[in-house]
Amino acid sequence: MPPRRSHKKSRAGCRRCKIRKIKCDEVHPRCGNCVKHGVPCDFEHPEAIADIQSISAASPASPSTGSRTPFTPASALDFRSPLLHASDPALPSLRAGASGPGREPCATPLYRPPATPSLSTTTPAAHRLLELRLMHQYTAMTCKTFTFTAPVTEEIWKITVPNLAFSGSQHLADAILAVAALHLRSLCPNDKDLVRASHAYMAASLAEYSATLTKGIDSSNAESLFLTAALIAFQSTATRVFMKDELSMGTGERQDGQVKERNTAAGCYAIPFTWFHSFQGVKAITAASWQWLRASPVVLQVINSQVVLQLDFTTGPDTFFGHLLDGIDEELDELGRASTQNSNMPMDGGSSSSMGAPPSSESEGRSASAEVVTSTRQAYQHAVAVLNWAHKIPHKGAPLAFPATVSRRFIELLEERQPRALAILACFFALLKSMDGVWWLQGMARREVLGVVSLFNSDFFGPDSYRKWWPHLEWAMRIALYDQPEDGGPIPAEIWGADWYAEEQALAEEQEQGNYYRHIEMLTQMISPVQSVPAVPE
Known part of the structure; x- marks a missing residue:
């Protein structure tokens, strides 16, 4: 036999590959394994090491837990797997060919998956506890801060909205957890786990929200899209509280009332346009789906609880x-x-007075x-x-x-x-x-x-x-x-x-009763169907 090639052991792999005990290709800024599994790599994000270590400590018996971060949104985690892998350490050693007293070797697996889904051991316990903490925060405190007028809407935000999320609306579920995380963050401003959670859940909610809008609004999703849009507006507003003042504003020369050129100047105040974009998003969703929302007792109670405009x-x-x-x-x-x-200025930069602007162009300009x-x-x-x-x-x-x-x-x-x-x-x-x-x-x-x-x-x-x-x-x-x-x-x-x-x-x-209702009826005739979604809160 030919001699085996020498192999030089490397210790320069990423932390996640080391914990999983697999070979790291050491490619920067993200190694191949982290790219494959879609997880942060400490080559690119050194701060991810703390998360990786917490996962390893939470579930030392399962090396596969290293492929998840504890603050990945629920929509991206496999919380319930219909079929547990045979190598899962939580399962008994039931493999093909196993034998016992009075039994012949078997060529087929003895294990059959349970009829009901089982909790996957690849879900870190810390993540499940975080979601429990966020849901408790939402139902106990956060839901009470969305209304200023009618107590009945508190029950809607506390009970009805979570039930809609549980029925299969992932973007609504993630939005609930995102707002709850931000509320907790206001109470514990130095908790980095809550910072990551608030961003991750809202990003996941916006992604699913956008995908749902792309597929189209109908009677099955109009309610949840409206409520998610409202929570996005709350999140966008509240996020501003945590932003520093070193934001920028466009500066430049002004000519004839117009901005000739804008440059960004650090240290200047920036107008919070996310406020307007997110609240305008609620208005657009309402107008585009009003034919279904008008029959929703949940949405109508939320709308009618507002003071009459x-x-x-x-x-x-x-x-x-x-x-x-x-x-x-x-x-x-x-x-x-x-x-x-x-409007009368020639596109080629020539003089309109010398060339003579057409009468139609002048009238169009006026x-x-x-x-x-x-x-x-x-x-x-x-x-x-x-x-x-x-x-x-x-x-x-x-x-x-x-x-x-x-x-x-x-x-x-x-x-x-x-x-x-x-x-x-x-x-x-x-x-x-x-x-x-x-x-x-x-x-x-x-x-x-x-x-x-x-x-x-x-x-x-x-x-x-x-x-x-x-x-x-x-x-x-x-x-x-x-x-x-x-x-x-x-x-x-x-x-x-x-x-x-x-x-x-x-x-x-x-x-006058029903003023908001009639206002929205008129609004639906003026606004075209939704073509965009609110931007991700900064």
Whole structure:
């Protein structure tokens, strides 16, 4: 026989392969075995070593446990296997050919899989305990923080929603666990296990949610998609509490009211667009699936528990936030001229005056300009009307209607960093001061108002911007910096500008039943079917 080739033993393999006692190909940044099993490799993520060691300690008898991380979402774990592998150490040694007293050797396996699924030993015990902890947190505490008005909705979030998840809605189940993990994280901010769990479960929920939307909405999934969208909105909002302030904002030169170029400047405030995208996602899901949701007693109770949206589009000094529309006519005139000029500008850079623009192009340019001006005016007027309504009854959760109901055009104005849109945004965040005691809104008013106002002090708007817009920002700053008493009582009327409970009683007397229902009926005729899903929370 030829001599055996020499073999040099290597100790440079990844930690996971060492625990599983298999040969590691030592490929960086992820070894072949970790790629094959779809698990983190400590070559690429050194912080994964702690997870790998905890798995090994939790189940030392089974080397296969090293292929799972304790915080992989439930949708990715094989919790119940219909057929346990014959090499599983938890099973007796029942193999083909086994023999015993008075028995002949057998050519077929003696073990038959049980009729009911059995718990797989490849699921780490630590992971099962974590999910039990998260589910307890959700039903005992988290579900109570989703409602401000009707106690009946607490029962829905506590009992009905988990039952829907148990019936086979994986994206809803993962969303429940993600929000519960984030709530626990607010109580234990230094718990890295909860940090990983909140991100992992929400990522899994969004992936399944997106896949379900791609397949289409029907009567079987409309309820669960609506509820998942709502939990995604809560998660996106609450995640902002844990983010640091060193976020970036687009900066650059401004020309004719438009941003000519944007560069990212570290250390500047960034507008939380995830708020708007996630709440707008709930609105889009509702409109796209209303033909089924309108027959759902669960969804209707959630919708009807919201305070009735009664908007007054009266402008001027008679309304509390009417000052936010001061000077809008001059601004829109300038916008119209700029839009007409841009739409008539030749694509090849030539001079339209020398070449002569076709009459049809000029008319199209004027039409487009008029459309932009009209949509901008309506966006500002609607946003201010929502602020005026929410200012009267903020303790009922009314301010949360703002990110869900503002128009797409208003969000575009925020993306363009228009000063008027930012001043309106600052007032919206100030309204959240009324709900500062809620864990997923705690400190939000102070943080966001100070951030928005800081933009007016930057070079982005020029030296006179702060002086010009300060009268429109003063109330928001005063509310954001107000120290509420420990008993959590309402902000005094002389500071807030309205008596919450007196305004609540006045609105209740003139409230029309079913207003939200009719609003959604009208909305379904205006919104096309959902074509996108909310972004993964950062």
